[in-house]
Amino acid sequence: MNSFDVLQEAEQALLQIFSGIDAQVKHNLKRVLDAFRDRRVGAHHFAGVSGYGHDDLGRETLDKVFADVMGAEASVVRVQFVSGTHAIACALYGVLRPGDEMLAVVGAPYDTLEEVIGLRSENQGSLLDFGINYRQLNLTPEGTIDWQALSQGVEENTRLVLIQRSCGYSWRPSLSIAEIEKIIHIVKQQNPNTICFVDNCYGEFIETQEPTAVGADLMAGSLIKNPGGTIVNAGGYVAGRADLVEAAACRLTAPGIGSYGGATFDQNRILFQGLFLAPQMVGEAMKGTHLTGYVFDKLGYPVNPAPFAPRRDVIQSIKLGSAKKLIAFCKAIQQHSPIGSYLDPVPDEMPGYSSQVVMAGGTFIEGSTSEFSADGPLREPYVVYCQGGTHWTHVAIALEAAIDAVGEA
CATH class of the missing domain: 3.40.640.10 (Type I PLP-dependent aspartate aminotransferase-like (Major domain))
Structure with a gap:
């Protein structure tokens, strides 16, 4: 099954979950609006x-x-x-x-x-x-x-x-x-x-x-x-x-x-x-984590959280198993970022981190991980941590390239 077919299947399988996320966004936006009105x-x-x-x-x-x-x-x-x-x-x-x-x-x-x-x-x-x-x-x-x-x-x-x-x-x-x-x-x-x-x-x-x-x-x-x-x-x-x-x-x-x-x-x-925008952005990021978890689970990789498990944050982890795949994954995400798509992520030392880290994050705000990014420390078991996503469709586009870059487990 090619990357396009895997994503198509995931989108259909997650329709009900996406609908539930939209209902939660509405609830959270209401509490934001209530606070704006009250103040x-x-x-x-x-x-x-x-x-x-x-x-x-x-x-x-x-x-x-x-x-x-x-x-x-x-x-x-x-x-x-x-x-x-x-x-x-x-x-x-x-x-x-x-x-x-x-x-x-x-x-x-x-x-x-x-x-x-x-x-x-x-x-x-x-x-x-x-x-x-x-x-x-x-x-x-x-x-x-x-x-x-x-x-x-x-x-x-x-x-x-x-x-x-x-x-x-x-x-x-x-x-x-x-x-x-x-x-x-x-x-x-x-x-x-x-x-x-x-x-x-x-x-x-x-x-x-x-x-x-x-x-x-x-x-x-x-x-x-x-x-x-x-x-x-x-x-x-x-x-x-x-x-x-x-x-x-x-x-x-x-x-x-x-x-x-x-x-x-x-x-x-x-x-x-x-x-004001935050509830909607978080909802889209949650959809992106479900999508990411679903397709890489299908490809045989251990994922955390599981595809249909309730989300507790905007992070989706994938255990890729090798430094080569971790770097290839981040490279694919970077190439499909709005900013700096022409750059290649390379592992490097980062202030505050104990291991070298490879990061893909072509975001409008430096260091923001909310516009879909991926990173991970270069250490066993070579886990990539995908974060954010202003709209799940961007996540889907980037994932298509990431799937092609790392292949099946």
Whole structure:
């Protein structure tokens, strides 16, 4: 069966799932619209301020709108966050103090957090450098949460539990909102004062609620992923309990300034518009992951998640089994990207990553993985991680070339 036939079959098989995703997009868009209406968003909120960024009505209103959409008490949405990792780091440094313990409950964290924690590199001001202890609960052999270990894992000095929603560069199921809620319940039973923090990258608008709506104290993510709707130029967010959000903002700016500073550089309109577009973009990306999972499962490759399994983030993993296939796959995706289609992805060192990484991402925003991209670390078992997709038809076009590039398993 050629690549065109495989995709045609997949599109027919997934029609009902696509329809269900459209219904969810409608639900999520309604909560965005409700927040815009309740906060009386108007064109006057698009104007920005310069310098210190004091008294920015648009930014202050966006913080409230974003918090409403996320089911949180407060939020800070800032272009000054360099990435999701930066937003997460500000949250961690904001609430953790020497002698505290941070407990990761879903196995090892994403590569870029290893240096923040202090698992790699020295004397860069990591959490470990500041006397903040780290411990992790490993996953079961099946790649799922060890619920038994979690039920006994929280200590008196466990100040914060790290819940990574997305699988990252690991072969495990990403977490559902129901699983996150269960984790929070188990943690709070053992120590009500422990902060439940969620790395929410790649997870926004995947379901009809966010972690802060089901009890998470704090969460953070990137604006050049899901909530930026592929048009936001830079930034990240922190949302949750008001005091914890302000503590994170004080790490982004300075104590005493916190959320009151930070010029928006005339980006307010883009930030509002990106949030409005986000549910639709995420819905299209979810369709793309189903399509990708279906066709590569048919070709005999292990895929995560399975073709018809519910989606928990906008990432679809394929275990290609060789460096040659990983590079060939990324090359095919790059050739069918809107920007830089003439470039060949080559493996290279990247800041924050422990292995060489090959990346295909011809996106309009540098580093955005929302317009369909593919990447993976050059290490066994050579898994490619496909992300995003502004419309599933673009994913289908790129996949046709990727199928031809790697062939059957």
